[in-house]
Amino acid sequence: MDILDILRAALQQALGPQAIVFVLAAIGLNIHFGYTGLLNFGQAGFVAAGAYGMAVTVVTFDAPFWIGVLMAIVAPLVLAVILGVPTLRLRADYLAIVTIAAAEVLRFVFGAVETKDTFGGSNGLNGYAKPFQEANPFSSGLDLGIVSFGRNDLWSLTVGWALVALCCLLVWALMRSPWGRVLRSIREDEDAVRSLGKNVFAYKMQALALGGVIGGLGGLFLALKQASVVPSDYSTLMTFYAFAALLLGGAGRVMGPVIGAFVFWFLIAGLGSFFSQSAGDGGWIPEVIMTDTQASLIRYIMLGLAIMLLMIFRPQGIIGDRREIAIDGR
Amino acid sequence: MDADMTDQTKTDTAQTGPAGLVGVSTEPGAKKPDPILVADSITRTFGGLTAVDVEHVEIQRGAITALIGPNGAGKTTFFNLLTGFDQPNTGSWSLEGKSLKGVAPYKVARLGMVRTFQLTKVLAKLTVIENMRLGATGQKGERIWAAPFKFLWGKQEDEVTNKADELLARFMLDKKREDFAGSLSGGQRKLLEMARALMVDPEVVMLDEPMAGVNPALKQSLLGHVKSLRDEGRTVLFVEHDMDMVRDISDWVIVMAQGKIVAEGTPESVMADQRVIDAYLGAHHDTDLSELDEARLEAEVEAEIAQEEDSK
Amino acid sequence: MRKRLYRVLVALIGALMVLMVGSTVAAQATETPPPDATAIQVTLQDEANKDAQGNPKPIEGVTLVVTKDGDKVGEGVTDAKGVAIIEVEELGKHVVSLDEKSLPSGTVLDENTKNEATVQVRFQGPNNRAIFPIGVTAGEQSSFGKDLAQNLRAGIVFALVLCLAALGFSLIFGTTGLSNFAHGELLTFGALMAWTFDQLFKTGGLATVSVILAGIIAVVLGGVGGYVQDKVLWGPLRRRGTGLIAMMIVSIGLSIFLRYLYQYFYSSSTRSVSQYSGQQREEHWYYLGLAFADREAITVLISIVTITVVCLWLAKSRMGKAMRAVSDNPALAASSGLRVDGVITNAWVIGAALTALSGVLYALTLQVNVFMGMRILLVIFAAVTLGGLGTIWGSLVGSLVIGLVYELGPLFGVPTSIKEVGPLLIMIVILLVRPQGILGRKERLG
Numbered sequence A: 001m002d003i004l005d006i007l008r009a010a011l012q013q014a015l016g017p018q019a020i021v022f023v024l025a026a027i028g029l030n031i032h033f034g035y036t037g038l039l040n041f042g043q044a045g046f047v048a049a050g051a052y053g054m055a056v057t058v059v060t061f062d063a064p065f066w067i068g069v070l071m072a073i074v075a076p077l078v079l080a081v082i083l084g085v086p087t088l089r090l091r092a093d094y095l096a097i098v099t100i101a102a103a104e105v106l107r108f109v110f111g112a113v114e115t116k117d118t119f120g121g122s123n124g125l126n127g128y129a130k131p132f133q134e135a136n137p138f139s140s141g142l143d144l145g146i147v148s149f150g151r152n153d154l155w156s157l158t159v160g161w162a163l164v165a166l167c168c169l170l171v172w173a174l175m176r177s178p179w180g181r182v183l184r185s186i187r188e189d190e191d192a193v194r195s196l197g198k199n200v201f202a203y204k205m206q207a208l209a210l211g212g213v214i215g216g217l218g219g220l221f222l223a224l225k226q227a228s229v230v231p232s233d234y235s236t237l238m239t240f241y242a243f244a245a246l247l248l249g250g251a252g253r254v255m256g257p258v259i260g261a262f263v264f265w266f267l268i269a270g271l272g273s274f275f276s277q278s279a280g281d282g283g284w285i286p287e288v289i290m291t292d293t294q295a296s297l298i299r300y301i302m303l304g305l306a307i308m309l310l311m312i313f314r315p316q317g318i319i320g321d322r323r324e325i326a327i328d329g330r
Numbered sequence B: 001m002d003a004d005m006t007d008q009t010k011t012d013t014a015q016t017g018p019a020g021l022v023g024v025s026t027e028p029g030a031k032k033p034d035p036i037l038v039a040d041s042i043t044r045t046f047g048g049l050t051a052v053d054v055e056h057v058e059i060q061r062g063a064i065t066a067l068i069g070p071n072g073a074g075k076t077t078f079f080n081l082l083t084g085f086d087q088p089n090t091g092s093w094s095l096e097g098k099s100l101k102g103v104a105p106y107k108v109a110r111l112g113m114v115r116t117f118q119l120t121k122v123l124a125k126l127t128v129i130e131n132m133r134l135g136a137t138g139q140k141g142e143r144i145w146a147a148p149f150k151f152l153w154g155k156q157e158d159e160v161t162n163k164a165d166e167l168l169a170r171f172m173l174d175k176k177r178e179d180f181a182g183s184l185s186g187g188q189r190k191l192l193e194m195a196r197a198l199m200v201d202p203e204v205v206m207l208d209e210p211m212a213g214v215n216p217a218l219k220q221s222l223l224g225h226v227k228s229l230r231d232e233g234r235t236v237l238f239v240e241h242d243m244d245m246v247r248d249i250s251d252w253v254i255v256m257a258q259g260k261i262v263a264e265g266t267p268e269s270v271m272a273d274q275r276v277i278d279a280y281l282g283a284h285h286d287t288d289l290s291e292l293d294e295a296r297l298e299a300e301v302e303a304e305i306a307q308e309e310d311s312k
Numbered sequence C: 001m002r003k004r005l006y007r008v009l010v011a012l013i014g015a016l017m018v019l020m021v022g023s024t025v026a027a028q029a030t031e032t033p034p035p036d037a038t039a040i041q042v043t044l045q046d047e048a049n050k051d052a053q054g055n056p057k058p059i060e061g062v063t064l065v066v067t068k069d070g071d072k073v074g075e076g077v078t079d080a081k082g083v084a085i086i087e088v089e090e091l092g093k094h095v096v097s098l099d100e101k102s103l104p105s106g107t108v109l110d111e112n113t114k115n116e117a118t119v120q121v122r123f124q125g126p127n128n129r130a131i132f133p134i135g136v137t138a139g140e141q142s143s144f145g146k147d148l149a150q151n152l153r154a155g156i157v158f159a160l161v162l163c164l165a166a167l168g169f170s171l172i173f174g175t176t177g178l179s180n181f182a183h184g185e186l187l188t189f190g191a192l193m194a195w196t197f198d199q200l201f202k203t204g205g206l207a208t209v210s211v212i213l214a215g216i217i218a219v220v221l222g223g224v225g226g227y228v229q230d231k232v233l234w235g236p237l238r239r240r241g242t243g244l245i246a247m248m249i250v251s252i253g254l255s256i257f258l259r260y261l262y263q264y265f266y267s268s269s270t271r272s273v274s275q276y277s278g279q280q281r282e283e284h285w286y287y288l289g290l291a292f293a294d295r296e297a298i299t300v301l302i303s304i305v306t307i308t309v310v311c312l313w314l315a316k317s318r319m320g321k322a323m324r325a326v327s328d329n330p331a332l333a334a335s336s337g338l339r340v341d342g343v344i345t346n347a348w349v350i351g352a353a354l355t356a357l358s359g360v361l362y363a364l365t366l367q368v369n370v371f372m373g374m375r376i377l378l379v380i381f382a383a384v385t386l387g388g389l390g391t392i393w394g395s396l397v398g399s400l401v402i403g404l405v406y407e408l409g410p411l412f413g414v415p416t417s418i419k420e421v422g423p424l425l426i427m428i429v430i431l432l433v434r435p436q437g438i439l440g441r442k443e444r445l446g
């Protein structure tokens, strides 16, 4: 076993393009759940809407690249309205159920044989990312000793982290404003907010749409980065990875999703690599206890445990405020 | 707009406010010279239980009206109905002649009728001053497109903050300014909620048991505040169990029992009214309250189950 | 040469067989025990050549070649039942092609039939698809009426089994207010236990009652599981005053944790319980013109009896009434002297046992897979939301409607491979027009 190897794999993942997708999804969830208290269990659906908004526009409808980018923003917006209208007036669990259902419906539809002509079936779509790749200004990759990124990854990383920075800035600016105050108040008690003359439904809708669009940007980024969209990427697991990252970092904090996603991916990738080295051929864990396939499941088991334990023992996450949580106990 | 009513306010100011209540009949549903709020045949049932059944009621503009009645009389439910937080089975009601039927709660608040809750609804994880700021109306920074740009709303925010600070001082909460609202005591929460409602600058203030849990010394100064609201020309409607307070500040008292209005009148006349003594004080005068509550709760559980069985 | 119609079906082992309640393929698929390894299963039947019972004859001895990215990765020949199982190493897209030369003489491919099909082998998620028809000559063979009868039959079975799980969900939701996202895992647990104990008994002296015994044990274990869950996890959380939303998120964590723990021990392959009493050909029971295979008939019978008993119990018994009182208004029930915590524990035990039973019945009529619960969970949600979240009678009605919609949807244009879409769309529409569900009451205002 090679400790350095494990560290390298972990760091590579935590900084790499895959983590960015989850950071963006988690920033969106932070607006939903962290600030407004909306329980969106279908963030993967918004991410998918962004990705497919791009891919379908360019591949299926032959539109120019920039219209594809536009559609990657419009599609999650439309999804937010469709989901929000029936559910935002209802109790939180209705939204949770409807969003998780809608995300799955989207994935089924995108992957179905019957809609193959539009969405490409289970193989997805590709061949739209050329303009993005051609815009790459880097001539070579980057090697920092412990981690290294190829030329394409470097370009993705630059764009991705810039996108993350922009979104964080936007969230910060919004949440210190009176608008953000209304959202946080809705999270606490929406009837109180109503009694003060605020249109709670409209604010929730705005929050759902904004968070959804940021999730959609994550999808757009994923689509550009891997130059193909595949329905199986957008399973509910994606939502819950983002949720775990958010809870770990601290919900309701601007930097919560970023720190959370970094730490979470570091741990998941590190442990994943640890177990895959330990199990199977040449590992120290006997085959009876853990095979290679079983080693690859450890990360999911940990994901579930992490969500449970975080919610029970440290709901404020790494950078949350203890006092705020303590109040809840009353 | 009710032309009749506007006429009255213009020509005969003596009929507005407490002065207008002189000589008004003490029958339930009595006509007031200058009503700001009028409700007709409002009923609300929960399963088999009729919580509210109000034939007609008018609330005088610029006066302090108390709504009293035993526990479970339907006072809170009536508040919920008037402010749009709950929908009645039947009935209509209007504020300044404008029908409020089917109007969303936030629009009712914008029309100038703001309520507080019996079970306080402070925003626990916001500071006291943030709670107050939320109350202000017409904030530019509450629009999503203006929100990211502080120069668009910064100045207004300062004004809002000044106003909030004044109110906090009045309600003796200025020392708690930066504390989380969730850390306040029960009485302080009542105060904060009332102060926050005033941030809206309402025409009609509806307070659901504002004095419950507030200490006697503070109570006196609060009474002063409520009176000063009237002096500013606002209408106050409040629910209260504390008879001293009712006697002290209200210009008019409406008595509810089992969902119905059983009597109205000035505090003195109501306290002496036999119907009130029967319905409100008399009926349960000698029974042990805890026993009564339990019996009632049990009856309700049974009623609900029976109802569910019916509906299946 | 006379043109013949036949139907070629490619079934993917490891797929969730929920989709195929009562369809011809399900019966076929369970008769040949699938290997544990990743594999593609193909069933060939000659639609134009029926036996005395009207079942299409299987085609034997046809060579099938599986390729991945153009490289050949496997080959198989159909056996006497027309089934070929071809193991593959990797996940991903595979192409199955049929060697036309190996077809028995006199049989040719119908003109609409292609001789290859693409199969996506994906075990890591619940999106595995079971059936890939190659060249089904739609319309010519099956009449709408026949399809309707068949789907109706499948719908009834599915709806009743769904009903048990939804009832379990409603009991727990009603008393605790928790939208339990780990509910599907309770169902999977029942199915897995039934399978495990069936494996244990089926070779010994108890072979004749193996399935029945395994089912009973699974239900009991399910109840015990509910008890343990409440005592170890939910009870302490309730006493800490944890909010409902926080608990909902905990249940998500639990669901993921359990699902992959199951996969850790059971792998992602699909299994089926043994044929009870070693019966080879299933008898069919006819009722109202619908033919139920006897395992389906038994499933229907068990479901109806259980649902009736539970409903009577809720309506008549002391605990049942208490449970409904708690569902109605916990604070009120507590203040009128009910031991709410005891009632909740009861709800957990009974709810979990009912759900485990639902899992056992799924295992019986379909197959067992560690992801089955997650997939059914969404349909359960649709059912209980449709009926009105937390109302017990509502969940009955909701499940019946959703179960039928699920199976009948394909007749009205819902693509077969995504049958979930019908129920979920109906749920969203219902929420739009009647947020409290069909039988639900309006929300209380605090």
Ligand SMILES: Nc1ncnc2c1ncn2[C@@H]1O[C@H](COP(=O)(O)OP(=O)(O)OP(=O)(O)O)[C@@H](O)[C@H]1O
Binding pocket: B046, B049, B051, B069, B070, B071, B072, B073, B074, B075, B076, B077, B078, B118, C444, C445
């Ligand atoms: N959402 C509800 N569902 C069922 N019953 C309700 C509901 N709200 C109120 N009730 C019933 O309606 C009746 C009136 O309740 P309400 O809260 O209006 O009384 P109240 O006059 O405010 O009493 P108190 O003085 O104790 O505050 C009570 O019997 C109560 O149990």
Ligand SMILES: [Mg+2]
Binding pocket: B075, B076, B077, B118
């Ligand atoms: Mg009250």
